[in-house]
Amino acid sequence: xxxxxxxxxxxxxxxxxxxxxPMSSPPVCKIMDFGTFQYNQKKKDKKQKKGQKQTETKTIxxxxxxxxxxxxxxxxQAKKFLEDRSIVKVVVLFKGREMAHGDLGFAKMDEFYKxxxxxxxxxxxxxxxxxxxxxxxxxxx
Numbered sequence: 001x002x003x004x005x006x007x008x009x010x011x012x013x014x015x016x017x018x019x020x021x022p023m024s025s026p027p028v029c030k031i032m033d034f035g036t037f038q039y040n041q042k043k044k045d046k047k048q049k050k051g052q053k054q055t056e057t058k059t060i061x062x063x064x065x066x067x068x069x070x071x072x073x074x075x076x077q078a079k080k081f082l083e084d085r086s087i088v089k090v091v092v093l094f095k096g097r098e099m100a101h102g103d104l105g106f107a108k109m110d111e112f113y114k115x116x117x118x119x120x121x122x123x124x125x126x127x128x129x130x131x132x133x134x135x136x137x138x139x140x141x
Contacts, residue, residue: 006031056086062112063093064104071108075115082119082139092126092133105133113137 003017010017010031018037021028058081060074078088090112092105109126116137124136 003029053085057089058086059089059091060112061091061093062108063095064098064101064108066108071112072115075112078112078116078137079119082116082137085139087123087139088120088137090135090137094131094133099131102128102133109133109135 006017006029013031015031016034017029018032018034019027019029058078060078062071062074066074078090081088090109092108094101094105098104105128106126113120113122113135119140120137121140122135123138124134126133126135
């Protein structure tokens with residue numbers, strides 16, 4: 001039907017003529033209340049956005065002198081973060097003469113990861129950057 005006929009029909013019903021597919025060879029239009037359509041679309045978008053969760057990066061700081069029990073406590077906290085679908089960045093800090101013992105930092109990272117193997121996978125292997133060593137863990141699944 002022609003555009004004029006469609007416009008008359010829409011005005012007769014007190015609604016709007018909305019172009020659905022402008023790129024098709026005959027343009028496709030629909031008669032509807034555009035204000036209500038926009039309102040419902042915004043509601044749908046808002047609901048969908050509410051269901052999404054932004055991934056956060058949580059940081060756990062360790063030292064090569066961190067004890068076994070303290071490591072378990074920090075692993076428990078990291079497990080909580082990972083279950084909430086957050087990314088966990090593990091940082092081992094070196095102070096003074098500890099800089100000469102990078103192997104101890106790698107061992108501490110490995111020990112920490114072994115506590116979280118069931119809920120985490122390594123995104124970034126332990127990497128040394130100046131006075132700190134970092135490793136990034138992702139939640140599995």
